[in-house]
Amino acid sequence: MERAESTVKLVDNDQLDLLSNQTESEGFSSGYDSTDVSDSESTTQHEDDNNDDVDDGVDLQCDVSGSHIKYQNTSALCDHLKYILSMPELCDVTFLVGPTKVPVHGVKAILSTRSRVMYQLILKNERGVAETKKSRKTRQSRLTIEVNKYQPEDFRKIVQFIHCGSVDVDSRSVAGLLCGARQFGLDDLKTACWDYVRRCVQTRPQSLTTIQRGANQYIHHRYGIKLFTKIQHLMTSSTKRAAAETAV
Incomplete structure (x- = not known):
């Protein structure tokens, strides 16, 4: 299992059109900027600072630019955003996935900013809810969207x-993640999925059967067919090669 990391901004994007055209990596910031220490601070304060001058394992990245230094901790930010997904009371959209309607929660503002396709999906369903409220005079505090063509864990x-x-990408989920990357315009994730498949071909060929089984669940999707065909070709070639070596 390998972890894929995105290089697209998590938030702070005023133009959603940039999401589909963005090709360069952008920085993240946790909001911590360094400032000069005043000479008027007491000796006690300096002693405290000296005592704090120890590497406590926090993963801070430093970017020196001109007269200031920007500090950022992207891992903490990602962990906190991931934690939000486990707290439905902090989320405002719920996807009901698969035939059993498994709930998958999220925050509309973040999802919409990160994926233009997700933004359009959320906007379309919000308009539908608004029309329903007008006709039925009902109230709904959370947006609910049904998703039928993904496995619940893959969509999560x-x-x-x-x-x-x-x-985390593994042999069971790579097919669903690849299809999702294609549908929602996630170039980073698409690259990570193909890289994972390549690594499996080179170092873990025994996992190809699991990947193909997962791809078969997404045979209705263009990239599901593409992945299934690729794995089928690789497995056939491997079998013929093994047979030829045995014959010799």
Whole structure:
């Protein structure tokens, strides 16, 4: 299992059109900026600072630019955004996934900012809810969207990647993640999925059967067919090669 990390901004994007055209990595910021220490501070304060001058394992990245230094901790930010998904009371959209309607929660503002396709999906369903409220005079505090063409755990991982830019890729989920990456315009995730498949071909060929089984569940999707065909070709070639070596 490997972890895919996104290079797309989590938030702070005023133009959603940039999401589908963005090709360069962008920085993240936790809001911690360094400032000069005043000479008027007491000796006690300096002693405290000296005592704090120890590496406590916090993963801070430093970017020196001109007269200031920007500190950022992206791992903490991603962990906190991921934690939000486990707290339905903090989320405002619920996807009911698969025939059993498994709930997968998220925050509309984050999902919409990270994926233009997700933004359009949420907007379309919000308009539908608004029309229903007008006709039936009903109240609904949380947006609910049905998703029928994904396995619940795969879609949960897709939402997690869109939400916080990090996801674990394995042989069971790579097909669903690849299809989700294609549908929701997640180029980073698509690259990560193909990289995972390549690594499996090179170092873990025994996992190809599991990948193909997962791809068969998404045979209705263009990338599901593409992955299934690719794995089928690789497995056939491997079998013929093994047979030829045995004959020799």
